[in-house]
Amino acid sequence: MTLSVDSRILTFLLRLTSIAASTAILVGAVVLVGGWGLGIEDLTVLGPGMPAMVPVTAAGLILTGTALGLLCPVTSSPFRRWAGRVCAVLAGLFGVLVLADYVFHGEWVGGLFVWLTPTSRIPSPQTALCFLLLGLSLLLLDVETRSERRPAQYLALAVALLSWTALIGYGTGASQLHTLPGLPAGIGMALHTSTVFFVLSLGILGTRPTHGLMRTFTGAHAGSVMVRRLLPPLMLGPYVVGHLSLLGTRAGLYSSSTAFALVTGMLTFMGLPFLWSASRRLNQAGLDLEQAWRSEALQRAWLMSIIEQMPDAVLILDEQGHILVANAAAKSLCASDSSGLDAFGNRFFFDLRRPSGESLSWEEVPFVRAVTRGELEPGIELSLWTRDGRSVPVLASATPIQGRQGTPGGAVSIFRDITPLKELERQREEWTSVVAHDLRQPVSVIALALDALRNDMPEGPPAHQEEPLRWIDTSVGNLRRMIDDLLDASRIEARQLRLERRPVSLTEHVHACVRRMEGQARGRPIRVTAPDEALTSGDPLRIDQVITNLLSNAVKYGASQTPIDVEVTRLENELRVSVSNEGPGIPPEELPRLFRRFHRTPGGQRQAAGIGLGLYICKGLVEAHGGRLWATSTPGRRTTFCFSLPELEQPEQSLASGTH
Template sequence: MVLVVEDDVATNEVICLALGRDYQVVSAFDGADGLSKALELSPDLIVTDLTMPGVSGDELVRAVRAMHALDAVPIVILTGTLDDRERDLLLRDGAQDYLTKPFSIDELRSRVGSQLARRRAEQRSHALRVELDGARRASQAEQRVRVWLESVIEQLPDAVVLTDADGRVTLRSRAATAMSAGEEAVVLRDCTGDPIPFPDLPAVRALCERRAVAKRELRVRAEDGRLVPVLAGAVPVLSAAGDVLGSATVIEDITAIKELERVREEWASIVAHDLRQPVTAIVLAADRLVRGNQPLPTGRQQEAATRIGAAARRLNLMIGDLLDATCIESGRLCIQRRVGSLRRIITDVATDVGEAAPCCILDLDDGADEPLLIDAGRITQVLTNLVTNAAKYGDPNRPIRVTTRRHQSCVEVAVSNHGSELSDDDRVRVFDRFARGVATGSPHGLGLGLFICRGLVEGHGGKIWVECQGGQTHFHFTLPTETPHATATNATGPAASGIGSFARKEAPLAAV
């Protein structure tokens, strides 16, 4: 569209007729009317006379250039007289070309055609720049998404392998690289160690069947030659149109799960074996009581009843240990705290286990009388376990020593015995479930005692550890002296910080 602004009616008509053969033409007869129609119609080019009443041509040029919507519209000036200075001003104000009256129709059409061609070229160039900018921004956004996705995949704990539609690997995570053990790809194997046939690989099946392949248990060979158990599955990557773009394979190392299964099976075996012993003793003693037509002598009856009672108590202790271990693991072990001191607890434990530990030396400082907020029953359970363990695994001809020491923020208790020191491996696992050492006799129990001790001490906010030196074994635990805000807590989380070394000092000794 060409807007012609000319106040002379005859000239306006001539220009409109000359340009109307090739373009849509709209006319205006003064500057104000021309500006109004330019705003309304947004023409592709404006042809305007310079000298007009009201708004002149040069004022129209400046007004059009001041408007953002029209600042790119080319303007051709028509003038009767134009010196160099006026021409420079018009061109500087925003006019693209000018014609001096009188002018030929052919020259007018040529100038208008040239400006419109230039205008179309600029529009195409602008559109191309916009398109290129959009494509560049889209490419940058796609690159950012790809980098983000690669970073996520790279840091996933499971191995992830991406392929294209032809099965070529395009990306694999750090875990997948580690799992490949130096090979170009992760080699999936069956439980015997033989590689999975190519058609049965999860990625190949996902590409061919165009559906998710459920995880199944397989193996990969580690760098040290071990067969590592894994779960491997794959899904096809589909476009919006349903075309297969590639596949994603996820391989999960289930070594820890397998270890849990092994521990569970071991636990079931240990529980079944150790619980069978007191049950068998109860059954045999009960059979003796009811066997035969003649009743057993009173002495034999009392002996059988005593064995039944002892076996039942042992069975009850095992069941209690199992319940405590379960509560500790689930964070539901209740610690009912009351204000108390350790001296009475230690003295009672030493007296009660006198048969198992005939000589128990108590080396108690004023920390034994420190008022603590503790569960006396649970601390008694801890000390009983430590003292009986010292008697069971220590030198039966040497005394057991129970010591207390007062520190700034806690009271430390140590149970020491002479005998074979724990190995480095035993010191690491001594507080684990079902950990049992080699006793001088035939030990009873499930191997949960020290595991429960750790849970009880940590439930009080203390710490428990073992040290071996000079042919002696020292089990230490601490109880905080700060008064907790609550009167009952659950045994959860790691222990509070305690004393890492045991400082001995002279104190009165007592033998029980």
């Protein structure tokens, strides 16, 4: 689990890193230029009898501070990172050369700065070791082991320990802590060197505050807060107590043994408040965790109660496809509850089929697609077969669950019983069919009466009756087409459409439909491009109905005096018929709704009358033949309706083009 980070501590540490880098550069530059270059001794030695900061140390601080400033950002340019690593290597190299001088009694490093002073000295071994550790720490800044440890942080802690020990030596007067015995006079870790080293170690720890050891320090939880509060007293408390006991001993207030006893007792009792505070915080954290667990358990129980009582079947699956939750509705719809029946090994098996009764493959099941491929299924009509042999129409949906880091975390699937909706739909379709059938009789009576009236007038009706009779004839034709559309829509919805299949030549039917439309084309040329023979298997009357409807729409909604193009093409194992016209076109947002029942575009409602069933019926007829129907349109330019049908055979193709 990843601990959350306290943003305030994060900001403070990043600022501390910048301050540490700037401090090292500033102190090193002031000592090197002002102290050694200009001869201001107070800048190199901060007090009488204290070690001086030598030129090599000042130059090393400048390099280390520069490297820290360049490498601090997590994302930086390649040149910046390269320059930062070069500075870190040089700083570490200073440390290696100084240590080599002590081991082999050489004068390699001291000679580099002999031009500043004839008595130039080399840094102390502690200083050289700190430079080596800081250089390695900066080079390994972004290296992480498999156990998520950062070597750079441990190296920085070693530098902090060495410099803090030297500072304690300055505070208590224990010169052996900053100046090792046996070294020439004046060689040791200077006071400002120790201070800058300690600040640099803190800066390196603050560069990556969310990794390694620093995760515990920068966290927002109780343990991290406790560490941040206890660390300063634990570091300063022993020093303060020890310093006070030392002052008492020097003043002759008590003996060294008494001072040791006082220090031991005070440190013991100083630790008790910290221990008490840690215990109290841990107890509070335990209470908070217990309360959070109870709250989560209550919410989970409340959620499970809601899911269990839902009328829809609900399944919750993990990333392996195992069913974690199945409510009562889901259990009532499963085909079997035996062990390991589906591919995921679940004891609940759901027999999902298409509305036609055709079996659904395992890869097409909505919750399988959501688990294995992360696909969202907003809703698809399927049929569920239960263990008692019932077929239940359902609307199946599935939503993949995302894990904490965007990884697949399972899926939620819902099956909604739409039996009441299907019954309402059946009743509506039945009502539509009944109404259409009942309308046919009065329409037929009107048509027969009109024919009888015309037969009674062999010489034709009077002039003042000719136009009203023509209106009646046109209205009867329109009403018959509407009734036929209602009946076709009802049959398509009820899946009761009957097709009288036979071999059909699409080329002949396209030419025949175009010839019949010549009278309604209003002088617009209809251009046909088709092969000599293009055979399919289908109902010739229904195919004519589709072609005629598309041609009629092209005439009604196309721009006047522009041609209509009809093309029959052969693509692999299907034949494609396209009808194109120029005109205002169809808006892109209307294309997905174009083939719905009773849907008409706003522009279409103004251009021509209708009830919005023509394209819906065409789509149903084409799909009943095993084909598909679609439309493309560029507003203001060209609109094309295409439908495809399976090809019956592959005759030799030769194009025959013509204009009607």
